[in-house]
Amino acid sequence: MTLSHIVAASQNNVIGVNNDLPWNIPEDMKFFRDKTKGRALIMGRKTFESVGHPLPKRLNVVVTRQPDYKPEGAVVVSSVEEGIELCKTKVDDYGDEIFIIGGGQIFKDTMDIVDIIYLTRIHRDYDGDILYPDVDPEKFEEVERRDREEPVAFSFLTYRKK
Numbered sequence: 421m422t423l424s425h426i427v428a429a430s431q432n433n434v435i436g437v438n439n440d441l442p443w444n445i446p447e448d449m450k451f452f453r454d455k456t457k458g459r460a461l462i463m464g465r466k467t468f469e470s471v472g473h474p475l476p477k478r479l480n481v482v483v484t485r486q487p488d489y490k491p492e493g494a495v496v497v498s499s500v501e502e503g504i505e506l507c508k509t510k511v512d513d514y515g516d517e518i519f520i521i522g523g524g525q526i527f528k529d530t531m532d533i534v535d536i537i538y539l540t541r542i543h544r545d546y547d548g549d550i551l552y553p554d555v556d557p558e559k560f561e562e563v564e565r566r567d568r569e570e571p572v573a574f575s576f577l578t579y580r581k582k
């Protein structure tokens with residue numbers, strides 16, 4: 421089983437503002453869709469609500485402390501660990517790569533257990549209220565990089581745990 425983060429972050433590590441993304445980069449949205457299609461996704465309740473609907477053709481696992489939270493089209497768990505255990509039982513249907521798709525607290529809590537980070541790095545600063553942790557070069561190595569210039573300068577980066 422592989423545990424992966426998939427995230428887009430600015431130069432100053434911003435990933436969100438006012439419960440939304442600070443940018444609109446269609447090629448990154450397509451990258452996210454292609455990478456996660458058919459897979460199991462774990463996300464915080466606010467990220468789920470920010471997307472506004474379950475992501476189609478994927479297992480949507482939502483982490484919340486609210487015992488009565490029961491959105492349609494998603495499975496609810498009370499911790500990330502519970503979410504991971506659930507996804508492990510669904511490998512036959514959704515494959516053995518589990519994607520953690522945010523938000524801030526969930527990324528931070530799983531930084532030490534993740535195997536791969538797909539990081540879309542936008543090469544400018546944004547104002548925002550949710551941050552992604554620094555990727556520790558002692559723990560992760562960059563194994564792939566694809567640079568883009570439109571609509572802003574950004575790079576698709578892949579890191580693997582050393």
Ligand SMILES: NC(=O)c1ccc[n+]([C@@H]2O[C@H](COP(=O)([O-])OP(=O)(O)OC[C@H]3O[C@@H](n4cnc5c(N)ncnc54)[C@H](OP(=O)(O)O)[C@@H]3O)[C@@H](O)[C@H]2O)c1
Nearest residue numbers: 427428435436439440441464465466467484485522523524
């Ligand atoms: N740029 C990107 O790649 C990216 C990706 C994802 C999200 N985002 C952005 O990030 C923002 C949302 O992130 P966020 O950090 O505010 O919220 P979040 O992590 O999506 O959700 C937080 C909620 O998850 C639940 N939760 C978190 N830790 C938990 C734990 N240990 N046990 C049980 N439940 C737990 C709680 O839900 P309850 O309050 O219901 O208990 C908490 O309020 C938005 O702006 C979104 O657009 C950006």
